[in-house]
Amino acid sequence: MAKPIEKIVIVGGGTAGWMAASALSQYLKDKPVSVQLVESDVIGTVGVGEATVPGIKYFNRQLGIGERDFINATQATFKLGIEFKDWYTKGSSFFHPFADYGMPINGQSFYQHWLQLHKNGYEGALESFCLSTQMALENRFSLPDAEPASPLTRYNYAYHFDAFLYAKFLREYAEARGVQRIEGMISSVTLDEHSGFVKDVVLASGQVVAGELFIDCSGFKALLIEGALRTGYEDWSHWLPCNSAVAMQTENAEAPVPYTCSTAREAGWQWKIPLQHRAGNGYVYCDKYISDQEAIDTLRKHASGRALTEPRVIKFTTGVRKQFWNKNCVALGLASGFLEPLESTSISLIQTGIDKLLNHFPDADFSPELRDEANRLNLLEYARLRDFLILHYKANKRGDTQFWLDVQSMDIPEMLAEKIKRFRADGTLITYDQETFQDASWLSMYNGFKIIPNQTSISLSGTERDSLARMLEKMKSAIAGGVGYAPLHHEFLKSMA
Numbered sequence: 001m002a003k004p005i006e007k008i009v010i011v012g013g014g015t016a017g018w019m020a021a022s023a024l025s026q027y028l029k030d031k032p033v034s035v036q037l038v039e040s041d042v043i044g045t046v047g048v049g050e051a052t053v054p055g056i057k058y059f060n061r062q063l064g065i066g067e068r069d070f071i072n073a074t075q076a077t078f079k080l081g082i083e084f085k086d087w088y089t090k091g092s093s094f095f096h097p098f099a100d101y102g103m104p105i106n107g108q109s110f111y112q113h114w115l116q117l118h119k120n121g122y123e124g125a126l127e128s129f130c131l132s133t134q135m136a137l138e139n140r141f142s143l144p145d146a147e148p149a150s151p152l153t154r155y156n157y158a159y160h161f162d163a164f165l166y167a168k169f170l171r172e173y174a175e176a177r178g179v180q181r182i183e184g185m186i187s188s189v190t191l192d193e194h195s196g197f198v199k200d201v202v203l204a205s206g207q208v209v210a211g212e213l214f215i216d217c218s219g220f221k222a223l224l225i226e227g228a229l230r231t232g233y234e235d236w237s238h239w240l241p242c243n244s245a246v247a248m249q250t251e252n253a254e255a256p257v258p259y260t261c262s263t264a265r266e267a268g269w270q271w272k273i274p275l276q277h278r279a280g281n282g283y284v285y286c287d288k289y290i291s292d293q294e295a296i297d298t299l300r301k302h303a304s305g306r307a308l309t310e311p312r313v314i315k316f317t318t319g320v321r322k323q324f325w326n327k328n329c330v331a332l333g334l335a336s337g338f339l340e341p342l343e344s345t346s347i348s349l350i351q352t353g354i355d356k357l358l359n360h361f362p363d364a365d366f367s368p369e370l371r372d373e374a375n376r377l378n379l380l381e382y383a384r385l386r387d388f389l390i391l392h393y394k395a396n397k398r399g400d401t402q403f404w405l406d407v408q409s410m411d412i413p414e415m416l417a418e419k420i421k422r423f424r425a426d427g428t429l430i431t432y433d434q435e436t437f438q439d440a441s442w443l444s445m446y447n448g449f450k451i452i453p454n455q456t457s458i459s460l461s462g463t464e465r466d467s468l469a470r471m472l473e474k475m476k477s478a479i480a481g482g483v484g485y486a487p488l489h490h491e492f493l494k495s496m497a
Helices: 014-027 055-062 067-074 110-118 131-137 163-176 223-228 292-302 346-359 368-394 402-409 414-426 439-448 462-483 489-495
Strands: 007-011 034-039 077-079 081-085 093-097 158-160 180-183 186-191 198-203 208-210 213-216 233-235 244-250 260-265 268-274 279-285 312-315 319-321 329-331
Touching: 007 014, 007 208, 014 034, 014 055, 014 163, 014 346, 055 067, 055 158, 055 346, 067 158, 067 163, 077 489, 081 131, 093 131, 093 439, 110 462, 131 462, 163 180, 186 223, 198 223, 213 223, 223 329, 244 292, 260 292, 268 292, 279 292, 292 312, 319 368, 329 346, 346 368, 368 402, 368 414, 368 439, 414 439
Parallel strands: 007 034, 007 213, 034 180, 081 260, 213 329
Antiparallel strands: 077 158, 081 093, 186 198, 198 208, 233 319, 244 279, 244 312, 260 268, 268 279
Protein backbone atom coordinates (compact mmCIF):
# COMPACT_ATOMS: atom_id res chain seq x y z
CA MET A 1 0.00 0.00 0.00
CA ALA A 2 1.35 3.40 -1.02
CA LYS A 3 2.44 5.78 1.71
CA PRO A 4 0.32 8.96 1.93
CA ILE A 5 1.95 12.36 1.56
CA GLU A 6 2.69 13.97 4.92
CA LYS A 7 4.39 17.26 3.98
CA ILE A 8 3.35 19.86 1.38
CA VAL A 9 5.34 23.01 0.65
CA ILE A 10 3.84 25.94 -1.26
CA VAL A 11 6.42 28.29 -2.75
CA GLY A 12 5.01 31.78 -3.08
CA GLY A 13 1.99 33.56 -1.62
CA GLY A 14 -0.26 36.00 -3.40
CA THR A 15 -3.63 34.92 -4.74
CA ALA A 16 -2.39 31.58 -6.12
CA GLY A 17 -0.45 30.57 -3.01
CA TRP A 18 -3.15 31.39 -0.51
CA MET A 19 -5.92 29.90 -2.65
CA ALA A 20 -3.91 26.67 -2.73
CA ALA A 21 -3.20 26.83 1.00
CA SER A 22 -6.87 27.44 1.82
CA ALA A 23 -8.12 24.65 -0.43
CA LEU A 24 -5.57 22.18 0.96
CA SER A 25 -6.38 23.13 4.55
CA GLN A 26 -10.00 22.27 3.83
CA TYR A 27 -9.33 19.15 1.75
CA LEU A 28 -6.83 17.72 4.23
CA LYS A 29 -8.50 18.86 7.46
CA ASP A 30 -8.94 15.30 8.78
CA LYS A 31 -5.58 14.00 7.57
CA PRO A 32 -2.15 14.15 9.29
CA VAL A 33 -0.58 16.35 6.61
CA SER A 34 1.38 19.51 7.27
CA VAL A 35 1.20 22.43 4.83
CA GLN A 36 3.83 25.16 4.82
CA LEU A 37 3.86 28.26 2.63
CA VAL A 38 7.10 30.08 1.94
CA GLU A 39 6.87 33.72 0.86
CA SER A 40 8.75 36.95 1.26
CA ASP A 41 7.29 40.34 2.05
CA VAL A 42 10.08 41.80 -0.10
CA ILE A 43 8.67 40.26 -3.30
CA GLY A 44 5.61 41.97 -4.73
CA THR A 45 2.82 40.27 -6.65
CA VAL A 46 1.58 41.06 -10.15
CA GLY A 47 -1.86 41.54 -8.61
CA VAL A 48 -3.81 42.85 -11.60
CA GLY A 49 -6.23 39.93 -11.94
CA GLU A 50 -9.15 41.44 -10.07
CA ALA A 51 -12.06 40.38 -12.29
CA THR A 52 -13.33 36.82 -12.23
CA VAL A 53 -15.74 34.32 -13.78
CA PRO A 54 -18.59 32.66 -11.83
CA GLY A 55 -16.53 29.70 -10.64
CA ILE A 56 -15.04 31.82 -7.84
CA LYS A 57 -18.39 31.65 -6.04
CA TYR A 58 -18.14 27.89 -5.82
CA PHE A 59 -14.54 28.03 -4.60
CA ASN A 60 -15.57 30.32 -1.72
CA ARG A 61 -18.60 28.15 -1.03
CA GLN A 62 -16.46 25.00 -0.76
CA LEU A 63 -14.34 26.77 1.83
CA GLY A 64 -17.44 27.76 3.78
CA ILE A 65 -16.82 31.48 3.17
CA GLY A 66 -20.00 33.58 3.34
CA GLU A 67 -20.65 35.93 0.44
CA ARG A 68 -21.24 38.96 2.65
CA ASP A 69 -17.98 38.37 4.54
CA PHE A 70 -16.10 37.99 1.27
CA ILE A 71 -17.63 41.14 -0.28
CA ASN A 72 -16.72 43.29 2.71
CA ALA A 73 -13.24 41.83 3.23
CA THR A 74 -12.16 42.33 -0.39
CA GLN A 75 -14.04 45.54 -1.32
CA ALA A 76 -15.76 43.47 -4.01
CA THR A 77 -18.39 44.48 -6.53
CA PHE A 78 -20.59 42.23 -8.63
CA LYS A 79 -19.95 41.30 -12.24
CA LEU A 80 -22.64 40.32 -14.75
CA GLY A 81 -20.20 40.10 -17.66
CA ILE A 82 -17.89 42.19 -19.85
CA GLU A 83 -18.66 45.12 -22.12
CA PHE A 84 -16.51 45.18 -25.29
CA LYS A 85 -16.10 48.62 -26.81
CA ASP A 86 -14.55 49.31 -30.24
CA TRP A 87 -13.61 45.67 -30.79
CA TYR A 88 -15.61 44.94 -33.93
CA THR A 89 -15.27 48.44 -35.38
CA LYS A 90 -14.56 51.77 -33.73
CA GLY A 91 -17.77 53.00 -32.15
CA SER A 92 -19.28 49.51 -31.80
CA SER A 93 -20.14 47.85 -28.49
CA PHE A 94 -21.41 44.48 -27.32
CA PHE A 95 -21.77 42.58 -24.05
CA HIS A 96 -20.63 39.10 -22.99
CA PRO A 97 -22.96 38.02 -20.14
CA PHE A 98 -22.79 35.06 -17.78
CA ALA A 99 -26.21 33.99 -19.04
CA ASP A 100 -28.08 32.53 -21.98
CA TYR A 101 -30.38 34.26 -24.44
CA GLY A 102 -34.13 33.77 -24.42
CA MET A 103 -35.59 30.33 -23.76
CA PRO A 104 -36.01 27.22 -25.90
CA ILE A 105 -39.12 27.12 -28.08
CA ASN A 106 -40.76 23.75 -28.71
CA GLY A 107 -37.58 22.10 -27.47
CA GLN A 108 -35.42 23.86 -30.05
CA SER A 109 -32.74 26.50 -29.76
CA PHE A 110 -33.91 30.04 -29.07
CA TYR A 111 -31.06 31.38 -31.19
CA GLN A 112 -32.17 29.42 -34.25
CA HIS A 113 -35.68 30.86 -33.91
CA TRP A 114 -34.36 34.39 -33.44
CA LEU A 115 -32.01 33.93 -36.41
CA GLN A 116 -34.87 32.81 -38.66
CA LEU A 117 -36.82 35.95 -37.76
CA HIS A 118 -33.72 38.13 -38.06
CA LYS A 119 -33.15 36.92 -41.61
CA ASN A 120 -36.73 37.93 -42.38
CA GLY A 121 -36.35 41.49 -41.13
CA TYR A 122 -37.02 41.16 -37.39
CA GLU A 123 -35.21 44.00 -35.64
CA GLY A 124 -35.20 42.83 -32.01
CA ALA A 125 -31.52 42.63 -30.95
CA LEU A 126 -30.29 39.35 -29.49
CA GLU A 127 -29.03 41.23 -26.41
CA SER A 128 -32.62 42.24 -25.63
CA PHE A 129 -33.33 38.62 -24.67
CA CYS A 130 -30.76 38.40 -21.86
CA LEU A 131 -31.80 39.70 -18.45
CA SER A 132 -28.28 40.13 -17.08
CA THR A 133 -27.18 42.11 -20.15
CA GLN A 134 -30.13 44.45 -19.75
CA MET A 135 -29.45 44.84 -16.01
CA ALA A 136 -25.82 45.68 -16.77
CA LEU A 137 -26.82 48.33 -19.30
CA GLU A 138 -28.86 50.05 -16.57
CA ASN A 139 -26.23 49.49 -13.85
CA ARG A 140 -28.58 47.29 -11.83
CA PHE A 141 -27.90 44.12 -9.89
CA SER A 142 -29.78 41.60 -7.83
CA LEU A 143 -28.93 38.07 -6.78
CA PRO A 144 -30.66 35.56 -9.08
CA ASP A 145 -33.46 33.46 -7.65
CA ALA A 146 -32.32 30.07 -6.39
CA GLU A 147 -35.30 28.51 -8.18
CA PRO A 148 -36.20 30.86 -11.04
CA ALA A 149 -39.84 30.88 -12.09
CA SER A 150 -38.85 31.19 -15.75
CA PRO A 151 -35.77 30.35 -17.85
CA LEU A 152 -35.73 34.03 -18.78
CA THR A 153 -34.66 34.92 -15.23
CA ARG A 154 -31.70 32.54 -15.08
CA TYR A 155 -28.30 34.19 -14.97
CA ASN A 156 -24.98 33.85 -13.23
CA TYR A 157 -22.51 36.38 -11.89
CA ALA A 158 -18.96 36.79 -10.67
CA TYR A 159 -17.03 39.48 -8.81
CA HIS A 160 -14.46 42.21 -9.08
CA PHE A 161 -12.30 42.34 -5.97
CA ASP A 162 -8.99 43.52 -4.58
CA ALA A 163 -6.61 40.59 -5.16
CA PHE A 164 -4.25 41.76 -2.40
CA LEU A 165 -7.12 41.86 0.12
CA TYR A 166 -8.35 38.45 -1.06
CA ALA A 167 -4.91 36.93 -0.49
CA LYS A 168 -4.83 38.52 2.99
CA PHE A 169 -8.32 37.16 3.71
CA LEU A 170 -7.35 33.65 2.61
CA ARG A 171 -4.11 33.79 4.57
CA GLU A 172 -6.11 34.33 7.76
CA TYR A 173 -8.41 31.49 6.73
CA ALA A 174 -5.57 29.06 6.01
CA GLU A 175 -3.44 29.91 9.05
CA ALA A 176 -6.47 29.42 11.30
CA ARG A 177 -6.67 25.89 9.87
CA GLY A 178 -3.07 24.96 10.49
CA VAL A 179 -1.12 26.22 7.47
CA GLN A 180 2.29 27.50 8.57
CA ARG A 181 3.69 30.56 6.84
CA ILE A 182 7.49 30.83 6.58
CA GLU A 183 8.95 34.23 5.77
CA GLY A 184 12.02 34.22 3.58
CA MET A 185 13.62 34.51 0.15
CA ILE A 186 14.50 31.27 -1.62
CA SER A 187 18.16 31.15 -2.62
CA SER A 188 18.32 27.64 -4.10
CA VAL A 189 16.35 24.48 -4.84
CA THR A 190 17.68 20.99 -4.13
CA LEU A 191 16.74 18.06 -6.37
CA ASP A 192 17.01 14.41 -5.38
CA GLU A 193 20.01 12.99 -7.24
CA HIS A 194 18.23 9.73 -8.08
CA SER A 195 14.60 10.66 -8.84
CA GLY A 196 15.09 14.28 -9.89
CA PHE A 197 12.22 15.24 -7.57
CA VAL A 198 12.32 18.50 -5.66
CA LYS A 199 13.81 17.66 -2.27
CA ASP A 200 13.83 21.02 -0.51
CA VAL A 201 14.17 24.76 -0.90
CA VAL A 202 16.91 26.70 0.84
CA LEU A 203 16.19 30.20 2.12
CA ALA A 204 18.61 33.12 2.16
CA SER A 205 18.72 32.72 5.94
CA GLY A 206 20.07 29.18 5.51
CA GLN A 207 16.82 27.52 6.62
CA VAL A 208 16.01 24.36 4.69
CA VAL A 209 12.34 23.61 3.98
CA ALA A 210 11.85 20.03 2.87
CA GLY A 211 8.67 18.42 1.56
CA GLU A 212 7.17 15.65 -0.50
CA LEU A 213 4.72 17.60 -2.69
CA PHE A 214 5.74 21.09 -3.81
CA ILE A 215 3.37 23.67 -5.27
CA ASP A 216 5.01 26.41 -7.33
CA CYS A 217 3.17 29.73 -6.94
CA SER A 218 6.24 31.86 -7.60
CA GLY A 219 4.71 33.76 -10.51
CA PHE A 220 6.50 34.38 -13.78
CA LYS A 221 9.81 33.33 -12.15
CA ALA A 222 8.52 29.73 -11.91
CA LEU A 223 11.34 28.90 -9.50
CA LEU A 224 10.56 25.20 -9.22
CA ILE A 225 8.64 24.12 -12.32
CA GLU A 226 11.05 25.87 -14.70
CA GLY A 227 14.01 27.15 -12.73
CA ALA A 228 14.76 23.77 -11.14
CA LEU A 229 12.89 21.21 -13.25
CA ARG A 230 13.29 22.79 -16.72
CA THR A 231 9.80 21.74 -17.75
CA GLY A 232 9.54 23.86 -20.89
CA TYR A 233 7.01 26.39 -22.12
CA GLU A 234 4.67 26.39 -25.13
CA ASP A 235 4.77 29.88 -26.63
CA TRP A 236 1.46 31.07 -28.13
CA SER A 237 2.46 34.65 -28.93
CA HIS A 238 2.10 34.00 -32.68
CA TRP A 239 -1.67 33.78 -32.00
CA LEU A 240 -1.89 36.19 -29.05
CA PRO A 241 0.82 38.77 -29.77
CA CYS A 242 0.20 41.13 -26.84
CA ASN A 243 3.28 40.83 -24.62
CA SER A 244 3.02 43.79 -22.26
CA ALA A 245 0.62 45.45 -19.88
CA VAL A 246 0.67 48.70 -17.96
CA ALA A 247 -1.50 48.81 -14.83
CA MET A 248 -2.63 51.69 -12.63
CA GLN A 249 -5.15 52.21 -9.83
CA THR A 250 -7.43 55.25 -9.74
CA GLU A 251 -10.15 56.70 -7.59
CA ASN A 252 -13.70 55.89 -8.63
CA ALA A 253 -14.96 58.75 -10.77
CA GLU A 254 -18.51 57.35 -10.59
CA ALA A 255 -20.44 54.65 -8.78
CA PRO A 256 -19.08 51.17 -9.61
CA VAL A 257 -20.90 49.34 -12.39
CA PRO A 258 -21.71 45.58 -12.34
CA TYR A 259 -19.45 44.66 -15.24
CA THR A 260 -15.90 44.86 -16.54
CA CYS A 261 -15.18 47.20 -19.43
CA SER A 262 -12.73 46.22 -22.20
CA THR A 263 -11.99 48.89 -24.80
CA ALA A 264 -9.92 48.17 -27.90
CA ARG A 265 -7.01 50.56 -28.40
CA GLU A 266 -4.47 51.07 -31.17
CA ALA A 267 -2.25 48.11 -30.24
CA GLY A 268 -4.34 46.06 -27.81
CA TRP A 269 -7.05 46.82 -25.28
CA GLN A 270 -7.71 48.68 -22.05
CA TRP A 271 -9.48 47.27 -18.99
CA LYS A 272 -11.45 49.03 -16.29
CA ILE A 273 -12.44 47.05 -13.21
CA PRO A 274 -14.62 48.85 -10.65
CA LEU A 275 -14.14 48.01 -6.97
CA GLN A 276 -15.90 49.61 -4.02
CA HIS A 277 -12.88 51.68 -2.96
CA ARG A 278 -11.10 52.28 -6.28
CA ALA A 279 -10.84 51.19 -9.90
CA GLY A 280 -8.27 48.94 -11.55
CA ASN A 281 -7.07 50.12 -14.98
CA GLY A 282 -4.68 48.65 -17.49
CA TYR A 283 -3.62 48.55 -21.10
CA VAL A 284 -2.61 45.20 -22.61
CA TYR A 285 -0.57 45.77 -25.79
CA CYS A 286 2.11 44.47 -28.12
CA ASP A 287 5.32 46.46 -27.86
CA LYS A 288 6.08 45.75 -31.52
CA TYR A 289 3.47 48.38 -32.39
CA ILE A 290 3.81 50.97 -29.62
CA SER A 291 6.40 51.78 -26.99
CA ASP A 292 5.92 51.32 -23.25
CA GLN A 293 5.81 55.08 -22.81
CA GLU A 294 3.12 55.44 -25.48
CA ALA A 295 1.10 52.77 -23.67
CA ILE A 296 1.50 54.62 -20.36
CA ASP A 297 0.43 57.88 -21.98
CA THR A 298 -2.61 56.18 -23.54
CA LEU A 299 -3.66 54.68 -20.23
CA ARG A 300 -3.26 57.99 -18.40
CA LYS A 301 -5.30 59.75 -21.08
CA HIS A 302 -8.24 57.35 -20.95
CA ALA A 303 -8.34 56.31 -17.27
CA SER A 304 -10.94 58.29 -15.33
CA GLY A 305 -10.42 59.35 -11.73
CA ARG A 306 -7.33 60.60 -9.87
CA ALA A 307 -4.38 58.23 -10.09
CA LEU A 308 -3.63 56.39 -6.82
CA THR A 309 -0.54 54.55 -8.10
CA GLU A 310 2.09 55.12 -10.72
CA PRO A 311 1.70 53.10 -13.94
CA ARG A 312 3.57 49.78 -13.73
CA VAL A 313 4.73 47.91 -16.84
CA ILE A 314 4.54 44.10 -16.86
CA LYS A 315 6.11 41.93 -19.55
CA PHE A 316 4.85 38.44 -20.41
CA THR A 317 4.79 35.70 -23.01
CA THR A 318 1.40 34.17 -23.65
CA GLY A 319 1.45 30.39 -23.43
CA VAL A 320 1.41 27.41 -21.11
CA ARG A 321 3.90 25.25 -19.25
CA LYS A 322 4.34 21.96 -21.13
CA GLN A 323 3.47 20.19 -17.89
CA PHE A 324 1.86 22.02 -14.99
CA TRP A 325 2.67 18.91 -12.91
CA ASN A 326 6.23 17.66 -13.28
CA LYS A 327 7.59 14.98 -10.94
CA ASN A 328 6.48 16.09 -7.43
CA CYS A 329 5.85 19.73 -8.34
CA VAL A 330 2.54 21.32 -9.37
CA ALA A 331 2.55 24.87 -10.77
CA LEU A 332 -0.37 27.22 -10.21
CA GLY A 333 -1.10 30.74 -11.37
CA LEU A 334 1.49 32.57 -13.45
CA ALA A 335 4.03 29.77 -12.89
CA SER A 336 1.81 27.41 -14.91
CA GLY A 337 1.14 29.69 -17.87
CA PHE A 338 -0.33 33.01 -18.89
CA LEU A 339 -3.34 34.01 -20.94
CA GLU A 340 -3.99 37.74 -21.10
CA PRO A 341 -6.88 38.77 -18.80
CA LEU A 342 -9.25 39.53 -21.69
CA GLU A 343 -11.93 37.21 -20.25
CA SER A 344 -10.85 37.39 -16.59
CA THR A 345 -9.64 33.78 -16.43
CA SER A 346 -6.42 34.15 -14.41
CA ILE A 347 -7.97 33.39 -11.03
CA SER A 348 -10.23 30.77 -12.60
CA LEU A 349 -7.15 28.91 -13.89
CA ILE A 350 -5.72 28.88 -10.37
CA GLN A 351 -8.97 27.41 -9.11
CA THR A 352 -9.21 24.74 -11.81
CA GLY A 353 -5.53 23.88 -11.35
CA ILE A 354 -6.23 23.27 -7.65
CA ASP A 355 -9.24 21.14 -8.63
CA LYS A 356 -7.09 19.01 -10.93
CA LEU A 357 -4.58 18.45 -8.13
CA LEU A 358 -7.26 17.51 -5.60
CA ASN A 359 -9.08 15.27 -8.08
CA HIS A 360 -5.82 13.46 -8.85
CA PHE A 361 -4.23 13.79 -5.42
CA PRO A 362 -1.17 11.53 -5.24
CA ASP A 363 0.35 9.25 -2.67
CA ALA A 364 4.06 9.49 -2.02
CA ASP A 365 4.68 7.24 -5.04
CA PHE A 366 3.37 9.96 -7.42
CA SER A 367 1.56 7.75 -9.92
CA PRO A 368 2.57 8.78 -13.48
CA GLU A 369 -0.96 7.95 -14.67
CA LEU A 370 -2.53 10.49 -12.29
CA ARG A 371 0.02 13.12 -13.25
CA ASP A 372 -0.36 12.51 -17.00
CA GLU A 373 -4.15 12.78 -16.86
CA ALA A 374 -4.02 16.02 -14.86
CA ASN A 375 -1.54 17.44 -17.37
CA ARG A 376 -3.70 16.37 -20.31
CA LEU A 377 -6.75 18.13 -18.88
CA ASN A 378 -4.75 21.24 -18.04
CA LEU A 379 -3.33 21.60 -21.55
CA LEU A 380 -6.80 21.11 -23.04
CA GLU A 381 -8.29 23.78 -20.78
CA TYR A 382 -5.59 26.30 -21.69
CA ALA A 383 -5.97 25.53 -25.41
CA ARG A 384 -9.75 26.00 -25.30
CA LEU A 385 -9.36 29.34 -23.54
CA ARG A 386 -6.62 30.36 -25.96
CA ASP A 387 -8.97 29.75 -28.90
CA PHE A 388 -11.74 31.78 -27.29
CA LEU A 389 -9.35 34.71 -26.86
CA ILE A 390 -8.00 34.39 -30.40
CA LEU A 391 -11.55 34.76 -31.74
CA HIS A 392 -11.74 38.24 -30.18
CA TYR A 393 -8.81 39.36 -32.31
CA LYS A 394 -9.36 37.38 -35.50
CA ALA A 395 -12.99 38.49 -35.93
CA ASN A 396 -12.37 42.24 -35.70
CA LYS A 397 -13.12 44.46 -38.70
CA ARG A 398 -10.98 47.42 -37.71
CA GLY A 399 -8.61 48.75 -40.31
CA ASP A 400 -7.24 51.79 -38.52
CA THR A 401 -3.92 50.36 -37.24
CA GLN A 402 -1.44 47.73 -38.35
CA PHE A 403 -1.97 45.73 -35.17
CA TRP A 404 -5.64 45.08 -35.95
CA LEU A 405 -4.92 44.35 -39.61
CA ASP A 406 -2.26 41.83 -38.63
CA VAL A 407 -4.43 39.89 -36.16
CA GLN A 408 -7.28 39.85 -38.72
CA SER A 409 -5.06 38.11 -41.26
CA MET A 410 -3.28 35.63 -38.96
CA ASP A 411 -3.68 31.87 -39.27
CA ILE A 412 -5.63 30.34 -36.39
CA PRO A 413 -5.70 26.89 -34.74
CA GLU A 414 -7.51 24.24 -36.74
CA MET A 415 -10.11 23.49 -34.07
CA LEU A 416 -11.05 27.17 -33.79
CA ALA A 417 -11.29 27.44 -37.56
CA GLU A 418 -13.63 24.45 -37.59
CA LYS A 419 -15.80 26.00 -34.86
CA ILE A 420 -16.21 29.22 -36.84
CA LYS A 421 -16.82 27.34 -40.10
CA ARG A 422 -19.59 25.21 -38.58
CA PHE A 423 -21.27 28.23 -36.99
CA ARG A 424 -21.14 30.24 -40.22
CA ALA A 425 -22.78 27.35 -42.04
CA ASP A 426 -25.90 26.85 -39.95
CA GLY A 427 -25.41 28.21 -36.42
CA THR A 428 -24.03 24.96 -34.95
CA LEU A 429 -22.22 25.59 -31.67
CA ILE A 430 -19.45 23.04 -31.10
CA THR A 431 -18.43 22.37 -27.49
CA TYR A 432 -15.15 20.53 -26.87
CA ASP A 433 -13.92 18.85 -23.71
CA GLN A 434 -12.57 21.22 -21.01
CA GLU A 435 -14.33 24.33 -22.35
CA THR A 436 -14.51 27.10 -19.76
CA PHE A 437 -16.95 29.13 -21.84
CA GLN A 438 -20.03 27.33 -23.07
CA ASP A 439 -22.42 27.91 -26.00
CA ALA A 440 -23.93 31.20 -24.80
CA SER A 441 -20.48 32.78 -24.46
CA TRP A 442 -19.42 31.77 -27.96
CA LEU A 443 -22.77 33.00 -29.24
CA SER A 444 -22.23 36.40 -27.62
CA MET A 445 -18.87 36.66 -29.43
CA TYR A 446 -20.23 35.56 -32.81
CA ASN A 447 -23.13 37.98 -32.48
CA GLY A 448 -20.92 40.84 -31.27
CA PHE A 449 -18.55 40.37 -34.20
CA LYS A 450 -21.45 40.03 -36.68
CA ILE A 451 -20.65 36.44 -37.61
CA ILE A 452 -24.06 35.42 -38.93
CA PRO A 453 -24.86 31.85 -40.07
CA ASN A 454 -25.70 31.40 -43.75
CA GLN A 455 -28.83 29.43 -42.92
CA THR A 456 -30.86 28.18 -39.97
CA SER A 457 -31.97 24.72 -38.94
CA ILE A 458 -35.59 25.92 -38.66
CA SER A 459 -38.05 26.56 -41.47
CA LEU A 460 -41.17 28.62 -40.77
CA SER A 461 -44.22 29.65 -42.76
CA GLY A 462 -45.31 33.27 -42.80
CA THR A 463 -48.02 32.63 -40.21
CA GLU A 464 -45.55 30.83 -37.96
CA ARG A 465 -43.10 33.73 -38.26
CA ASP A 466 -45.78 36.20 -37.18
CA SER A 467 -46.68 34.03 -34.19
CA LEU A 468 -43.02 33.62 -33.28
CA ALA A 469 -42.40 37.34 -33.51
CA ARG A 470 -45.26 37.99 -31.07
CA MET A 471 -43.81 35.38 -28.70
CA LEU A 472 -40.36 37.00 -28.82
CA GLU A 473 -41.81 40.45 -28.22
CA LYS A 474 -43.50 39.10 -25.08
CA MET A 475 -40.16 37.66 -23.90
CA LYS A 476 -38.42 40.96 -24.57
CA SER A 477 -41.09 42.89 -22.68
CA ALA A 478 -40.90 40.50 -19.72
CA ILE A 479 -37.13 40.95 -19.52
CA ALA A 480 -37.38 44.74 -19.82
CA GLY A 481 -39.97 44.78 -17.08
CA GLY A 482 -37.88 42.52 -14.83
CA VAL A 483 -34.87 44.84 -15.01
CA GLY A 484 -36.75 47.51 -13.07
CA TYR A 485 -37.14 45.21 -10.08
CA ALA A 486 -33.38 45.11 -9.54
CA PRO A 487 -31.86 47.91 -7.47
CA LEU A 488 -29.00 50.02 -8.73
CA HIS A 489 -25.73 48.18 -8.26
CA HIS A 490 -24.25 50.64 -5.78
CA GLU A 491 -27.44 50.47 -3.71
CA PHE A 492 -27.31 46.69 -3.65
CA LEU A 493 -23.70 46.89 -2.45
CA LYS A 494 -24.80 49.06 0.48
CA SER A 495 -27.25 46.32 1.51
CA MET A 496 -24.30 43.89 1.75
CA ALA A 497 -22.39 46.04 4.25
